[in-house]
Amino acid sequence: MKKPLxxxxxxxxxxxxxxxFGILQLFRxxxxxxPVTADFNGPENxxxxxxxxxxxxxxxxxxxxxxxxxxxxxxxxLADIEEGKAGLNFSEWGNMAPGDQKARLFEILNxxxxxxxxxxxxxxxxxxxxxxxxxxxxxxxxxxxxxxxxPADTALINTANKQFNNWNEQHLKAEKLPETLTGVPYQxxxxxxxxxxTTDRIDNNTMRVIFGNPVAxxxxxxxxINPWPEGxxxxxxxxxxxxxxxxxxxxxxxxxxxYMIKDSKKYKDTKGWGWARFKTMKLLPYGKNIGYATECVxxxxxxxxxxxxxxxxxxx
Amino acid sequence: xxxxxxxSAFILLLLSAMGCQQQNNxxxxxxxxxxxxxxxxxxxxxLKVITxxxxxxxxxxxxxxxxxxxxxxxxxxxxxxxxxxxxxxxTWKQQDDERWFGAKIPGQFQSVETVTTRADGNAIQTTYKxxxxxxxxxxxxxxxxxxxxxxxxxxxxxx
Numbered sequence: 001m002k003k004p005l006x007x008x009x010x011x012x013x014x015x016x017x018x019x020x021f022g023i024l025q026l027f028r029x030x031x032x033x034x035p036v037t038a039d040f041n042g043p044e045n046x047x048x049x050x051x052x053x054x055x056x057x058x059x060x061x062x063x064x065x066x067x068x069x070x071x072x073x074x075x076x077x078l079a080d081i082e083e084g085k086a087g088l089n090f091s092e093w094g095n096m097a098p099g100d101q102k103a104r105l106f107e108i109l110n111x112x113x114x115x116x117x118x119x120x121x122x123x124x125x126x127x128x129x130x131x132x133x134x135x136x137x138x139x140x141x142x143x144x145x146x147x148x149x150x151p152a153d154t155a156l157i158n159t160a161n162k163q164f165n166n167w168n169e170q171h172l173k174a175e176k177l178p179e180t181l182t183g184v185p186y187q188x189x190x191x192x193x194x195x196x197x198t199t200d201r202i203d204n205n206t207m208r209v210i211f212g213n214p215v216a217x218x219x220x221x222x223x224x225i226n227p228w229p230e231g232x233x234x235x236x237x238x239x240x241x242x243x244x245x246x247x248x249x250x251x252x253x254x255x256x257x258x259y260m261i262k263d264s265k266k267y268k269d270t271k272g273w274g275w276a277r278f279k280t281m282k283l284l285p286y287g288k289n290i291g292y293a294t295e296c297v298x299x300x301x302x303x304x305x306x307x308x309x310x311x312x313x314x315x316x
Numbered sequence: 317x318x319x320x321x322x323x324s325a326f327i328l329l330l331l332s333a334m335g336c337q338q339q340n341n342x343x344x345x346x347x348x349x350x351x352x353x354x355x356x357x358x359x360x361x362x363l364k365v366i367t368x369x370x371x372x373x374x375x376x377x378x379x380x381x382x383x384x385x386x387x388x389x390x391x392x393x394x395x396x397x398x399x400x401x402x403x404x405x406x407t408w409k410q411q412d413d414e415r416w417f418g419a420k421i422p423g424q425f426q427s428v429e430t431v432t433t434r435a436d437g438n439a440i441q442t443t444y445k446x447x448x449x450x451x452x453x454x455x456x457x458x459x460x461x462x463x464x465x466x467x468x469x470x471x472x473x474x475x
Contacts, residue, residue, distance in 0.1 A: 106416075106417065106418045109417055110415075110416055110417055110418075113417060114341065114415075140417070143417075143418075144417075147418070149372075160473075163473050164470060164473055165393070167391075167473050167475075188475075190474075191364065191365070191474050192364060194359050195365060195379060197347065197350075197421060197422060198368055198377060198379055198421070198422060199413065199419050199420070199421055200370050200377055200410065200419065200420040200421070201418065201419050202418055202419065202420065203417075203418030203419065204418075207368060207370060209365055209368055209379065209472075211365070217359060220346065221359075223346060225344060225346070226343055226344030237472075237474060239472055239473070241370070243372070246373065247371065247372030247373045248369065248370075248371055248372075248373075249369060249370035249371070249372065250367065250369050250469075250470075251367055251368060251369070251472040251473075253473070254472070254473040254474065254475060257474075257475075281473075281475050283475060302341070302415070303341065303343075303415065305341070305343045306341060306342075306343035306344060310413075310415050310416060312342065312345065312346070312347040312413075312415070312421060313346050313347060314346070314347045314350040314351060314352075314422055315346055315347075315351040315352065315354075316351075316352050316358045316359045316406075
């Protein structure tokens with residue numbers, strides 16, 4: 001004697017699930033429609049690639065697939081779009097200064113070539129977001145074309161000279177040390193630390209020295225650098241590059257010093273590191289709000305398997 | 317049971333799709349080629365950074381270090397040498413930074429050039445020494461030229 005169909009357990013369970021799914025569809029957060037005010041203005045072929053791969057989460061023109069509209073996927077998609085746009089929004093590209101646009105392009109390229117973006121979890125169901133090698137080459141060539149490498153002009157040299165001549169040895173008083181909005185402090189002691197490495201940045205015409213505090217240097221000596229030990233501090237100092245006619249480059253004006261401070265408890269929300277940047281001789285802390293470190297972490301994401309550190313340490 | 321199996325298989329598939337495209341970015345490694353010869357014990361000299369420079373022609377990058385007297389000299393606007401200064405200029409061949417398109421980092425270690433000064437009555441005696449990395453034929457600049465070059469460097473501004 002078979003049970004009638006509606007009494008079978010599997011069917012019942014399925015029916016209940018379907019009902020829940022149906023009810024879930026009634027809850028729809030609102031996708032805020034915002035106008036495209038200053039769309040990305042690069043060459044058409046580059047734009048087409050970025051549009052396909054990035055615009056779904058990084059623009060005011062998200063193109064949701066039919067299955068993205070079903071809950072709970074819809075809520076996830078909307079959260080992703082909000083987060084994506086907060087980090088980078090191609091619809092507002094033109095609002096950035098040209099220098100910032102260039103910096104963003106190098107960042108975008110490096111995120112793409114390292115496979116950090118588009119997000120793998122997104123690519124699983126959105127194959128179109130996946131860039132093929134030929135497309136990456138197109139983006140790479142466009143970005144590489146932005147590299148400008150020529151002898152320094154008078155303005156750059158004058159700025160450097162003036163800064164050097166005004167550089168006074170007044171040590172900042174302890175109570176006046178600047179700190180970021182999240183309380184990450186400027187530490188003047190970096191000048192006495194040893195060096196982790198140096199970099200020559202052709203993307204933005206700066207040169208850098210990365211200092212490491214004694215904890216960092218000991219970690220390098222013992223080759224215990226992934227993860228870096230608690231208490232590690234890096235200070236990365238950047239200067240303008242001053243190139244002469246023979247291609248000899250020396251440091252020009254001081255631009256900024258950046259810190260990464262390892263404290264897994266204190267900075268657990270930002271991958272265990274405190275992030276800071278102090279700009280110009282005034283040491284102005286970078287960041288418009290307390291969420292500024294998200295930007296730091298996002299840019300360092302390609303190095304997530306290396307404790308978020310880009311620098312390849314040199315044993316001295 | 318059947319359902320669980322399929323579920324696990326799906327999760328595995330998802331994980332593998334997400335995880336495998338990460339290229340080798342040398343996580344956890346040191347910059348082997350750039351390492352200084354251990355017998356120099358460079359870190360233990362306690363020298364501080366004075367400045368750094370790049371030569372596009374030679375494709376090299378260098379960092380100039382010094383003791384406190386050397387640093388003070390490189391910061392000052394005058395050009396009066398004193399005894400007791402120690403300068404060390406470390407030079408590397410450049411290599412592309414595999415972790416950041418648009419950057420170059422130290423490659424093969426090339427040399428450490430050391431300049432020391434000693435007060436001898438009213439005169440300042442200057443000594444020059446070079447420690448080379450392996451497989452290196454360094455440019456044929458004279459000692460005198462190298463001393464002059466190193467003493468001519470101004471300190472990088474560091475607030």
